Amino acid sequence: MIRIALDACGGDFGPEVTVAAAVEALRLRPDVEIILCALSDPREKPGNRAARRVSNRLLFEPCETVLDSGVGPVAAIRAGQGSSVGKAMALHADGRADACVSAGSTTALMTLGMKMLGMLPGVKRPALMSKLPSASGDTVLLDLGANLEVSAEQLVQFALMGLVVRGQDDDRAPRIGLLNVGHEDSKGHSVVREAHGRLQDLPLNYRGFIEGNDIFSGEVDIAVCDGFTGNLVLKSSEGLARMLFGALKNAMFSSWRSKLGAAMAGPALRGLVARFDPAKHNGAPLLGLDGVVVKSHGSSRVPATRQAILEACDEAGKQVPDTIRALIEQHKAEIEQ
Amino acid sequence: MIRIALDACGGDFGPEVTVAAAVEALRLRPDVEIILCALSDPREKPGNRAARRVSNRLLFEPCETVLDSGVGPVAAIRAGQGSSVGKAMALHADGRADACVSAGSTTALMTLGMKMLGMLPGVKRPALMSKLPSASGDTVLLDLGANLEVSAEQLVQFALMGLVVRGQDDDRAPRIGLLNVGHEDSKGHSVVREAHGRLQDLPLNYRGFIEGNDIFSGEVDIAVCDGFTGNLVLKSSEGLARMLFGALKNAMFSSWRSKLGAAMAGPALRGLVARFDPAKHNGAPLLGLDGVVVKSHGSSRVPATRQAILEACDEAGKQVPDTIRALIEQHKAEIEQ
Numbered sequence: 068m069i070r071i072a073l074d075a076c077g078g079d080f081g082p083e084v085t086v087a088a089a090v091e092a093l094r095l096r097p098d099v100e101i102i103l104c105a106l107s108d109p110r111e112k113p114g115n116r117a118a119r120r121v122s123n124r125l126l127f128e129p130c131e132t133v134l135d136s137g138v139g140p141v142a143a144i145r146a147g148q149g150s151s152v153g154k155a156m157a158l159h160a161d162g163r164a165d166a167c168v169s170a171g172s173t174t175a176l177m178t179l180g181m182k183m184l185g186m187l188p189g190v191k192r193p194a195l196m197s198k199l200p201s202a203s204g205d206t207v208l209l210d211l212g213a214n215l216e217v218s219a220e221q222l223v224q225f226a227l228m229g230l231v232v233r234g235q236d237d238d239r240a241p242r243i244g245l246l247n248v249g250h251e252d253s254k255g256h257s258v259v260r261e262a263h264g265r266l267q268d269l270p271l272n273y274r275g276f277i278e279g280n281d282i283f284s285g286e287v288d289i290a291v292c293d294g295f296t297g298n299l300v301l302k303s304s305e306g307l308a309r310m311l312f313g314a315l316k317n318a319m320f321s322s323w324r325s326k327l328g329a330a331m332a333g334p335a336l337r338g339l340v341a342r343f344d345p346a347k348h349n350g351a352p353l354l355g356l357d358g359v360v361v362k363s364h365g366s367s368r369v370p371a372t373r374q375a376i377l378e379a380c381d382e383a384g385k386q387v388p389d390t391i392r393a394l395i396e397q398h399k400a401e402i403e404q
Numbered sequence: 405m406i407r408i409a410l411d412a413c414g415g416d417f418g419p420e421v422t423v424a425a426a427v428e429a430l431r432l433r434p435d436v437e438i439i440l441c442a443l444s445d446p447r448e449k450p451g452n453r454a455a456r457r458v459s460n461r462l463l464f465e466p467c468e469t470v471l472d473s474g475v476g477p478v479a480a481i482r483a484g485q486g487s488s489v490g491k492a493m494a495l496h497a498d499g500r501a502d503a504c505v506s507a508g509s510t511t512a513l514m515t516l517g518m519k520m521l522g523m524l525p526g527v528k529r530p531a532l533m534s535k536l537p538s539a540s541g542d543t544v545l546l547d548l549g550a551n552l553e554v555s556a557e558q559l560v561q562f563a564l565m566g567l568v569v570r571g572q573d574d575d576r577a578p579r580i581g582l583l584n585v586g587h588e589d590s591k592g593h594s595v596v597r598e599a600h601g602r603l604q605d606l607p608l609n610y611r612g613f614i615e616g617n618d619i620f621s622g623e624v625d626i627a628v629c630d631g632f633t634g635n636l637v638l639k640s641s642e643g644l645a646r647m648l649f650g651a652l653k654n655a656m657f658s659s660w661r662s663k664l665g666a667a668m669a670g671p672a673l674r675g676l677v678a679r680f681d682p683a684k685h686n687g688a689p690l691l692g693l694d695g696v697v698v699k700s701h702g703s704s705r706v707p708a709t710r711q712a713i714l715e716a717c718d719e720a721g722k723q724v725p726d727t728i729r730a731l732i733e734q735h736k737a738e739i740e741q
Contacts, residue, residue: 279636280643299616306617318672328669335655335662
């Protein structure tokens with residue numbers, strides 16, 4: 068049995084969404100139990116008939132408070148222990164759960180994770196990771212904002228962490244790229260050039276420097292960068308996709324002719340939108356912690372929240388932290404040089 | 405008369421594209437002359453009948469070499485003077501042209517620009533700028549890769565440079581945003597926080613920190629960041645747009661039904677594609693030089709090249725370098741603090 072501790076109160080919609088998502092996840096994964104951390108038992112609410120069908124695997128842990136989404140690191144430590152996210156983290160730290168999922172504040176999740184679970188040996192701070200759609204499937208991108216200024220050592224660690232989460236394809240080792248302003252060895256600042264040298268020394272399918280467009284072209288499976296750049300690349304991509312889909316919708320409803328066209332092309336267009344649905348890529352693990360911690364987007368509805376829970380189940384099943392620990396230990400010399 | 409010195413040999417297609425683009429630009433702008441810098445006079449080629457109609461405003465300056473697109477800064481200086489881009493830059497430096505346009509190597513353009521035109525007082529290196537489509541029109545983004553590591557002073561200068569090129573709207577001062585990993589004052593590393601404080605002290609329509617998605621949502625008119633981040637945001641956006649338009653095309657041709665829909669919605673879809681056509685946004689000025697230098701994309705065809713020439717005409721007409729010089733001098737105290 069894999070046990071997930073879920074901060075049921077985090078995010079914009081609270082238990083209404085998180086409990087429904089937990090129930091859906093439990094129906095998909097009969098090998099999973101979920102502990103809801105909430106102010107009052109959300110399983111008691113009327114209308115939760117679906118919940119009762121999986122009720123033997125849906126547990127409850129009471130908490131005293133819910134942290135604000137804008138909470139700072141100091142307040143997160145002070146008020147965090149009795150909060151919904153703090154309880155979920157404590158369950159994981161105590162070994163009563165195999166992973167912790169929250170749609171609350173990233174700062175709180177990171178601060179409490181570092182304090183209650185601790186970091187893996189040699190890792191400074193957690194890295195946030197996400198999957199982005201690409202022409203050949205998807206690309207793992209990290210870090211997304213936890214480490215604004217990084218060392219060459221950290222960039223190499225990000226590559227190894229991404230590798231563990233991405234997992235092996237049947238036919239080839241995942242292709243790793245280091246984001247830079249050009250493909251040539253001479254490009255970029257000293258930190259990326261140093262990381263480039265170290266990655267070349269490791270027994271990886273390292274494809275060298277990549278440019279921004281290579282994230283989406285399917286050139287690599289894992290794209291590595293500092294957290295400042297990664298955050299801006301992720302958020303600008305989300306913004307551009309939203310603008311383009313909005314413009315497409317407006318164009319298709321701009322005349323009777325295009326409306327008719329939209330009706331004819333409906334299934335194809337719905338398939339397109341579904342393929343790039345952000346909910347499918349929800350669930351950003353915080354890697355480098357001595358535990359499995361997954362951040363769900365604050366505005367997640369049921370399908371996105373379910374996806375984040377399933378991501379946590381996968382990572383707990385694959386024992387991601389132990390594998391990262393072993394890989395970093397094994398390649399200590401090349402990483403630190 | 406505005407005189408543009410055009411590197412006719414730079415870019416992937418050379419005179420075949422650049423001369424046609426020059427002819428089109430001359431027909432649109434009767435107040436402009438263009439000097440073609442090329443190995444042999446491209447106006448003599450048969451089939452250039454259109455060129456003959458504007459021939460009195462299409463001039464020729466011979467050069468000896470063409471620089472490779474991958475040329476480094478040292479080689480650019482050594483071999484650059486007799487090259488097509490070097491000749492164009494020399495014409496501008498000598499005052500025989502009011503601007504220089506090239507689709508060749510950015511490194512060569514920047515190195516030769518710094519050597520032959522010099523920098524404006526107080527500016528360290530040129531900043532590359534581009535326009536990106538947004539929900540409310542377009543957003544100016546800089547720097548795009550010339551300055552990989554920046555100071556707070558440079559970020560403030562980028563904001564002022566962007567302001568000069570963007571120009572005043574009728575109803576309000578252009579809105580400026582500083583790219584960061586969050587909107588709160590406490591977010592980001594020390595350089596962006598310092599620049600944030602200085603921008604607040606200036607009499608600008610400064611909207612504070614913005615996130616990646618704000619580039620496309622139309623929240624600001626000018627988005628400022630370091631060149632490493634800007635380059636990756638620009639290239640990843642280009643890659644994502646290419647992937648999404650490719651997927652849209654595939655979806656519309658996936659069945660007889662969707663094909664019929666595509667035919668019906670044809671004009672609307674073509675309007676959509678035209679709105680986001682990269683050619684419309686071609687022409688990235690190198691700001692901070694004591695002159696008007698515009699980089700055209702290496703793969704530009706005629707419409708994109710024409711757009712880059714027109715951008716140079718606009719900037720020469722607005723006397724962009726002098727205006728930037730005056731603005732930086734006026735706000736020296738707030739910029740340097």
